Amino acid sequence: xxxxxxxxxxxxxxxxxxxxxxxxxxxxxxxxxxxxxxxxxxxxxxxxxxxxxxxxxxxxxxxxxxxxxxxxxxxxxxxxxxxxxxxxxxxxxxxxxxxxxxxxxxxxxxxxxxxxxxxxxxxxxxxxxxxxxxxxxx
Amino acid sequence: xxxxxxxxxxxxxxxxxxxxxxxxxxxxxxxxxxxxxxxxxxxxxxxxxxxxxxxxxxxxxxxxxxxxxxxxxxxxxxxxxxxxxxxxxxxxxxxxxxxxxxxxxxxxxxxxxxxxxxxxxxxxxxxxxxxxxxx
Numbered sequence: 001x002x003x004x005x006x007x008x009x010x011x012x013x014x015x016x017x018x019x020x021x022x023x024x025x026x027x028x029x030x031x032x033x034x035x036x037x038x039x040x041x042x043x044x045x046x047x048x049x050x051x052x053x054x055x056x057x058x059x060x061x062x063x064x065x066x067x068x069x070x071x072x073x074x075x076x077x078x079x080x081x082x083x084x085x086x087x088x089x090x091x092x093x094x095x096x097x098x099x100x101x102x103x104x105x106x107x108x109x110x111x112x113x114x115x116x117x118x119x120x121x122x123x124x125x126x127x128x129x130x131x132x133x134x135x136x137x138x
Numbered sequence: 139x140x141x142x143x144x145x146x147x148x149x150x151x152x153x154x155x156x157x158x159x160x161x162x163x164x165x166x167x168x169x170x171x172x173x174x175x176x177x178x179x180x181x182x183x184x185x186x187x188x189x190x191x192x193x194x195x196x197x198x199x200x201x202x203x204x205x206x207x208x209x210x211x212x213x214x215x216x217x218x219x220x221x222x223x224x225x226x227x228x229x230x231x232x233x234x235x236x237x238x239x240x241x242x243x244x245x246x247x248x249x250x251x252x253x254x255x256x257x258x259x260x261x262x263x264x265x266x267x268x269x270x271x272x273x
Contacts, residue, residue: 001210001240001241001242002239002240002241003210003213003241004213004214004215004239004241005214006200006214006215006216008198008200008256008257009257010196010257010258022256023200023214023256024154024155024156024200024254024255024256025154025155025156025254029214034210042237042238044215044216044237045216046198046199046216046217046218046219047198047219048196048197048198048218048219048220048221049196049221050194050195050196050221050222050223050258051221051222051223052194052223083223086223087223087224087227088223088224089224089226089227090224090226090227091227092222092223092224092226092227092228093222093227093228094189094191094220094221094222094227094228094229094230095196095219095220095221095222096218096219096220096230096232097198097218097219097220097221098218098232098235099216099217099218099235101235101237103238127196127221127223128195128196128221128258129196129221130196130197130198130219130221130256130257130258131198131219131257132198132199132200132216132217132219132256133216134200134214134215134216134237136237136239138240
């Protein structure tokens with residue numbers, strides 16, 4: 001049996017730890033690990049930027065912590081993006097965030113405790129970035 | 139064991155707003171998506187999206203699964219993201235993504251599928267979701 005938890009957020013500055021606590025139309029979803037769940041078995045993460053800053057080049061780091069994560073904070077690189085000069089013409093390229101899916105995560109967790117999910121963009125600011133992260137518990 | 143597949147699609151036009159996926163291409167009213175009889179688990183979710191890139195912005199897309207067909211309660215999944223620096227540029231194509239799960243289901247009960255554009259409003263985004271049931 002598995003359960004899911006999804007959070008979203010925006011990163012608007014590099015090298016800044018950003019807690020992901022929203023969920024679209026749900027402003028404060030529960031971050032409590034569902035009862036009976038003992039592991040994080042998958043992580044799905046995506047990020048895309050508006051590329052409205054020149055010469056952006058970043059990688060994205062996911063941090064999983066909180067009282068539910070046994071063994072301390074776990075840190076995972078899940079993507080990267082870059083852009084040259086801000087484009088203004090009709091040939092501007094989009095930034096498409098195909099989800100990164102890690103299928104064998106195997107992180108021990110404590111059910112009914114709280115998980116803290118944060119992300120960072122490390123490198124040179126590419127503009128605003130939107131992120132979404134799903135944890136699959138079992 | 140055999141599997142069964144059920145699909146819905148729809149278009150998101152507002153940010154941070156639950157939008158039910160209730161159509162199926164040429165079928166404008168396919169009716170409720172019911173868990174197949176004898177299904178024991180939601181074994182996987184397959185999703186794809188396409189944004190018209192009509193706004194210079196960036197957003198991430200998630201889906202929600204709700205309804206009496208899910209006895210443990212609602213589930214949520216990340217399906218992707220997009221952004222573009224001008225409202226007049228960009229074209230892309232991508233394959234669907236499959237996430238293997240093992241979520242209990244209640245046969246013959248309904249599952250409602252919703253999609254959302256989180257972050258900034260990126261324009262109009264069409265989302266398709268297939269539920270893969272294990273028997």
